[in-house]
Amino acid sequence: MKKRRCVWIALLLVAALALGLAWSFHLFDGPAMLTGADVADWDGKGIELRFFDVGQADSILVRCGDEAMLVDGGNRDDGPQLLADLEALGVRRFACVVCTHPHEDHAGGLSYLIDRIPMQRALAPCREADNYWFSDFAAKAGESCGLTVPAPGDEFPLGEAAVQVLGPLRWHEDMNDNSIILRIVYGDVAFLLTGDATWVAEGELVDSGADLKADLLKAGHHGANSSSSYHFLELAAPDYAVISVGADNEHGHPGAYTLDRMSDAGIRVLRTDQLGTIVCRSDGKRLYIGAPEKNDEAEK
Numbered sequence: 266m267k268k269r270r271c272v273w274i275a276l277l278l279v280a281a282l283a284l285g286l287a288w289s290f291h292l293f294d295g296p297a298m299l300t301g302a303d304v305a306d307w308d309g310k311g312i313e314l315r316f317f318d319v320g321q322a323d324s325i326l327v328r329c330g331d332e333a334m335l336v337d338g339g340n341r342d343d344g345p346q347l348l349a350d351l352e353a354l355g356v357r358r359f360a361c362v363v364c365t366h367p368h369e370d371h372a373g374g375l376s377y378l379i380d381r382i383p384m385q386r387a388l389a390p391c392r393e394a395d396n397y398w399f400s401d402f403a404a405k406a407g408e409s410c411g412l413t414v415p416a417p418g419d420e421f422p423l424g425e426a427a428v429q430v431l432g433p434l435r436w437h438e439d440m441n442d443n444s445i446i447l448r449i450v451y452g453d454v455a456f457l458l459t460g461d462a463t464w465v466a467e468g469e470l471v472d473s474g475a476d477l478k479a480d481l482l483k484a485g486h487h488g489a490n491s492s493s494s495y496h497f498l499e500l501a502a503p504d505y506a507v508i509s510v511g512a513d514n515e516h517g518h519p520g521a522y523t524l525d526r527m528s529d530a531g532i533r534v535l536r537t538d539q540l541g542t543i544v545c546r547s548d549g550k551r552l553y554i555g556a557p558e559k560n561d562e563a564e565k
């Protein structure tokens with residue numbers, strides 16, 4: 266009887282050890298939540314997208330190898346905190362900075378950062394716009410590294426990742442639809458960043474036949490009802506959508522209809538107003554997603 270009990274205990278120990286090993290090597294399907302420490306340490310392997318919590322605004326750091334790209338910089342007031350975060354992460358220069366479109370919640374922080382972190386390349390959908398912060402950023406970019414207005418179909422490397430410019434496909438009255446739309450491909454995974462594009466620009470992309478497939482989508486226009494249309498979601502077919510949005514914002518973002526459409530499509534929604542900064546890493550095969558501030562909370 267005692268012997269049998271010993272065998273059972275041994276079997277249980279072996280099973281527990283196997284489970285532990287499986288967990289540490291991420292053998293489970295689906296993403297593993299990174300711990301706070303994991304998220305802080307970047308060893309330069311794979312790709313990382315960091316969706317900063319900048320309230321009702323957008324700012325996304327993409328790192329691959331030893332190269333970094335910043336897509337939008339939040340509002341002007343977000344500049345100092347972003348600078349502190351970027352310095353803490355060891356980002357000393359940008360291979361590329363993208364201002365998706367000339368609105369303050371995307372361009373504001375960039376006009377602060379451009380004086381403080383060197384950039385090799387700056388992209389925007391236009392050179393001039395009726396927005397003070399964008400004009401400031403565009404003028405300084407023009408003087409330092411030059412401001413490029415990319416064309417759909419352009420592609421450039423970021424480390425071992427390929428950054429594709431999908432849009433805008435034409436000029437629109439609604440500045441949101443002039444957002445630069447990027448698809449970032451690394452190994453077998455892809456990320457789609459759509460700025461504040463609405464269903465109008467999304468529809469043009471759908472009609473263009475461009476490959477929209479993505480594992481993770483940065484939902485357009487802070488999750489507004491006028492973005493993330495059914496057909497667009499169907500073609501992109503992401504597993505995850507990140508919504509960069511401020512808590513209790515005056516616009517009512519994210520829209521209930523958008524959340525319904527994402528739910529219908531089986532997309533898991535990750536919101537910065539609920540999770541704080543969201544980090545997504547990939548080895549080119551799977552996604553690993555963490556929320557360092559949430560983990561810090563959990564550890565307290």
Ligand SMILES: [Zn+2]
Nearest residue numbers: 322370461486
């Ligand atoms: Zn915006």
